[in-house]
Amino acid sequence: MTAIDRGSLSDWRRIGAAVDVEPYGELAEQLTTALDLAEDAGVVAALRRRLAASQDRVARSLVAHRLNENTARFGGTAAAFARALGTSPSRMSTYLRGTVTPSAAVLVKAELIAESAARRREAVRPSSAPAAGPD
Known part of the structure; x- marks a missing residue:
């Protein structure tokens, strides 16, 4: 005081x-x-x-960090992730740099899209189980 x-x-x-x-x-x-x-x-x-x-x-930095993680989880380019998210690549770039903070709804949507893409990749990944030998 x-x-x-x-x-x-x-x-x-x-x-x-x-x-x-x-x-x-x-x-x-x-x-x-x-x-x-x-x-x-x-x-x-x-x-x-x-x-x-x-x-x-701090909040902007954490949101940008989460979006960068989700972009990586998505498995494609930032531009492809932007399209999936329904935004432009230039707007996505501002989100990823932390210069613009998206709404909570956009952040949640990004997390859901990234999770869905990761699950699809897991579903099509070949099994590492050994092949069955001759009978």
């Missing part, structure tokens, strides 16, 4: 840097509680923006 209300720019930068490291951790929870009680509206607003930006960065 003291660092928020009576601190300096260097104090606020340290708080922001700590939140960047773990924006959903215990420190972030403590900061949220402290910001609810703090008096300096300007500092409160700035730190809330910093926390939100850090949380958004």
